[in-house]
Amino acid sequence: MTLTFFLFLWGAGSIVGFFSGLLGIGGGILMFPLLLYAPPVFGLEPIGVKSITGLTMIQGFFAALSAMFFYKKHNLVNKTLVITLGLSLFMSSLTGSFVSKVVPDKPLLLIFGALAFIAAVMMLIPRSYAEDELTEDKVSFNKPLAISIGVSIGFLIGLVGQGGAFIIIPILLYVLKIPLRVALGSTLAIGLFSSSAGLFGKIATGQVPFYMAWPLLLGAIPAAQLGSFVGKKTKTQYLRWLLSVIIIAAAVKIWADFFK
Numbered sequence: 001m002t003l004t005f006f007l008f009l010w011g012a013g014s015i016v017g018f019f020s021g022l023l024g025i026g027g028g029i030l031m032f033p034l035l036l037y038a039p040p041v042f043g044l045e046p047i048g049v050k051s052i053t054g055l056t057m058i059q060g061f062f063a064a065l066s067a068m069f070f071y072k073k074h075n076l077v078n079k080t081l082v083i084t085l086g087l088s089l090f091m092s093s094l095t096g097s098f099v100s101k102v103v104p105d106k107p108l109l110l111i112f113g114a115l116a117f118i119a120a121v122m123m124l125i126p127r128s129y130a131e132d133e134l135t136e137d138k139v140s141f142n143k144p145l146a147i148s149i150g151v152s153i154g155f156l157i158g159l160v161g162q163g164g165a166f167i168i169i170p171i172l173l174y175v176l177k178i179p180l181r182v183a184l185g186s187t188l189a190i191g192l193f194s195s196s197a198g199l200f201g202k203i204a205t206g207q208v209p210f211y212m213a214w215p216l217l218l219g220a221i222p223a224a225q226l227g228s229f230v231g232k233k234t235k236t237q238y239l240r241w242l243l244s245v246i247i248i249a250a251a252v253k254i255w256a257d258f259f260k
Contacts, residue, residue, distance in 0.1 A: 013219030021067035021227025023243045024184025025165035028056040049105040054208035061195040063220040064188045070228035071185030078136035078186045086193030088150025096158025097201025112160040116251035122170035123244035132180040132236040141176045158198040180236040
């Protein structure tokens, strides 16, 4: 591995790790397009889509784990929500990760783009910020609905190599009506279920290039802690709009390249 390639991967991990902690996402919505489009800009060899899905899984898992400890310390991780939605995501995501081995790159991009588009539309729906500062002990939700959501989207999440935070957060906010800070903290923990299942499948099918993964993690893990600290100090409406911009930008880019 060249020094330039190492620095690129470390920088990508640091940037995405920071936003993982800031916005409660594993980072796949950022890491996927960054690894797909940025290497040629720096004169580096392109990275294959299947390798990118494996890298986003391993980066998302460890960045989410790092940031989750910060949110848990501040009572922003709802255990019941995490277990209910996380377990339902786990098996369906695991199945999707194994199936992804035989799915061509183009359909994977199509599915990823569709999920990002749905998430972007949901994030533009107006909502109240009145309860966003509530802690996890004051949160209630519809458990059967949460289970059905986990089963239905988990397969697609595993298929495209994502922890799924970019679609889970809008669902928590607008479908299950979870306060924003609890949604961010709980999503990190929920993402550990889906990303661990997907990561296992990616490793088992040889889709994780470990020589590229460790520079990503060197940057992502400490940056996720920093992002969590900054996020706790930031108003929730700003976090929502920043997340919306990131999801919309990624969706537009993916769809534009898909139709080239």
